[in-house]
Amino acid sequence: MQDKITRLFKAIADPTRRDIFHALVIATSALSITQISNQFEMTRQGVTKHIKTLEEAGLVYINSQGRERFCNANPKELQDLNKWMKFYEQFWDDKLSSLGDYLDEKS
Amino acid sequence: MQDKITRLFKAIADPTRRDIFHALVIATSALSITQISNQFEMTRQGVTKHIKTLEEAGLVYINSQGRERFCNANPKELQDLNKWMKFYEQFWDDKLSSLGDYLDEKS
């Protein structure tokens, strides 16, 4: 369907998903779907959909226990985005001169 | 409408826009809309729309000259995304212990 980096970017491009992700990151333990839902003004099913998107992007993984599904954040996955951006860092200050440096390095 | 960080994330979440952005970054000079369009299998109007999205995110700025509009990449804008991610870096290795460190720093 989509490549990994696109899934990642799209997952965190939604503000609600960033909030959910954030809540999971700073949580001191895994949170169930209901526990997460209670923190948001949205139906549980709405939250579930977002969780699924985050999960498919690798940003969240789930641990089922009985009838509950405990969600954990996996911020490490953001490294891929960092890597993507890394390339453009060299162009931050002065585009042309940095491009020169980049080309020099390659030669 | 949307906040800046969301606009940025959404802009680069689309693979075609990432390609356009990339083309502009590595270009040795500003490119007109037509010049960009020629590099993609899409109508000029389609490209124009993407450029507009990139422009609204601050990732591209335009220099009009006569009937032409020369587009430049502004990769510096990605710094904001970097800053957003920075917070989560501390959770990359060991979530719980890193959170501890973070809380320690704040106290």
Next chain:
DNA sequence: TAATTTAGCAACCATAAAGTTGCATATTAA
């Protein structure tokens, strides 16, 4: 001045995305 080129704007289309309601099912508690 006539023809060509560059581009914007508007309308349209198809699909995806964000969120809802309603219902079924499995697990846990009384």
Next chain:
DNA sequence: TTAATATGCAACTTTATGGTTGCTAAATTA
């Protein structure tokens, strides 16, 4: 075993997104 809780699934609605076609207008070139 009955009631309550946690969740998934499906259908539906609304709005956003990615892309198209067709037309218009301004700037260049012949």
